[in-house]
Amino acid sequence: MKIKAKVKGDAVAVKMLINHxxxxxxxxxxxxxxxxxxxxxxxxxxxxDAVVFSAHLGTAVSKDPYLSFKFKGGASGESISVTWVxxxxxxxxxxxxxx
Amino acid sequence: MTxxxxxxxxxxxxxxxxxxxxxxxxxxxxxxxxxxxxxxxxQWNEGAFGAKELEQAIAERYxxxxxxxxxxxxxxxxxxxxxxxxxxxxxxxxxxxxxSISLFVEKNPTPLSASFYLTPGSVAEVSVRLRMGxxxxxxxLVEAGGKLYRAQQEVKVTIGGCGG
Numbered sequence: 001m002k003i004k005a006k007v008k009g010d011a012v013a014v015k016m017l018i019n020h021x022x023x024x025x026x027x028x029x030x031x032x033x034x035x036x037x038x039x040x041x042x043x044x045x046x047x048x049d050a051v052v053f054s055a056h057l058g059t060a061v062s063k064d065p066y067l068s069f070k071f072k073g074g075a076s077g078e079s080i081s082v083t084w085v086x087x088x089x090x091x092x093x094x095x096x097x098x099x
Numbered sequence: 100m101t102x103x104x105x106x107x108x109x110x111x112x113x114x115x116x117x118x119x120x121x122x123x124x125x126x127x128x129x130x131x132x133x134x135x136x137x138x139x140x141x142q143w144n145e146g147a148f149g150a151k152e153l154e155q156a157i158a159e160r161y162x163x164x165x166x167x168x169x170x171x172x173x174x175x176x177x178x179x180x181x182x183x184x185x186x187x188x189x190x191x192x193x194x195x196x197x198x199s200i201s202l203f204v205e206k207n208p209t210p211l212s213a214s215f216y217l218t219p220g221s222v223a224e225v226s227v228r229l230r231m232g233x234x235x236x237x238x239x240l241v242e243a244g245g246k247l248y249r250a251q252q253e254v255k256v257t258i259g260g261c262g263g
Contacts, residue, residue, distance in 0.1 A: 061228070071222060
């Protein structure tokens with residue numbers, strides 16, 4: 001997962017790119033078997049331990065999801081962390097510093 | 100739990116009600132641990148994400164709100180998407196008190212694509228990339244001050260995003 005957080009005017013713009021297959025459960029493999037669904041369901045972003053943004057995703061979100069949001073009250077040098085959880089219970093958390 | 104129960108049996112202090120209470124507490128505890136980790140205060144909405152029709156998805160997601168069309172919502176989507184697998188979508192609004200933004204692709208097998216939960220510190224501007232199986236309306240709903248506002252736009256898809 002890549003996170004870029006940057007002060008823009010009076011807000012912080014956060015962009016993230018998550019590596020994930022985002023399988024819909026509707027695709028078939030070469031032998032014609034359905035590939036089971038496997039997709040990110042929840043994303044939570046925290047600024048200094050306070051939740052500033054969260055999202056529930058469905059299977060229509062593209063492979064390797066890109067998300068961006070903005071919030072006020074953040075400053076350069078402070079930390080942002082993003083956690084996602086997918087439909088199999090797999091999870092990843094990453095921290096980044098606001099530029 | 101078994102060890103604790105055995106210990107209690109050994110001490111002869113187990114009566115039936117106490118035992119059953121402890122048993123149910125233990126079961127509840129196990130169920131909580133066994134369920135998938137959950138991060139967001141609101142629960143991932145099975146009914147809304149699973150709904151196959153737009154109206155049903157909206158009703159499941161926002162059961163108590165009526166929709167008002169609004170031109171205070173800016174919905175930025177391509178008029179023509181060359182690749183339905185990656186359609187960039189941006190929603191923003193200057194409305195105050197925005198608590199959530201949800202995106203629906205009317206003709207996708209399950210229209211609800213994503214729901215974003217904003218906080219009082221949020222600026223109501225979110226972007227995401229979505230899959231679109233075919234040419235369809237993209238509907239953005241903004242929940243603000245206990246009301247629901249809508250903006251929508253058609254996106255023409257030349258190569259669908261739901262196939263192989």
